[in-house]
Amino acid sequence: xxxxxxxxxxxxxxxxxxxxxxxxxxxxxxxxxxxxxxxxxxxxxxxxxxxxxxxxxxxxxxxxxxxxxxxxxxxxxxxxxxxxxxxxxxxxxxxxxx
Numbered sequence: 001x002x003x004x005x006x007x008x009x010x011x012x013x014x015x016x017x018x019x020x021x022x023x024x025x026x027x028x029x030x031x032x033x034x035x036x037x038x039x040x041x042x043x044x045x046x047x048x049x050x051x052x053x054x055x056x057x058x059x060x061x062x063x064x065x066x067x068x069x070x071x072x073x074x075x076x077x078x079x080x081x082x083x084x085x086x087x088x089x090x091x092x093x094x095x096x097x098x
Contacts, residue, residue, distance in 0.1 A: 031059030
């Protein structure tokens, strides 16, 4: 296995930060979307409690799924961006850039 370059390590750091940030945003939106009716509508205490717990559980699930999704696709996207190795020219053959 080859060693990673500094650029690849930096790209992975940025990708982890993006995964965490977008995961927090998706979790907050999911949690707020589920819990919002409990804040805006007059509901019984039991229903409010259920909505808040469901919002927290679904927010945590959305966070985990988003982080896994972003980080799972990163290695394949990084390999696609990597340049192919340069082939030396061979005398008597047409070079690829002619």
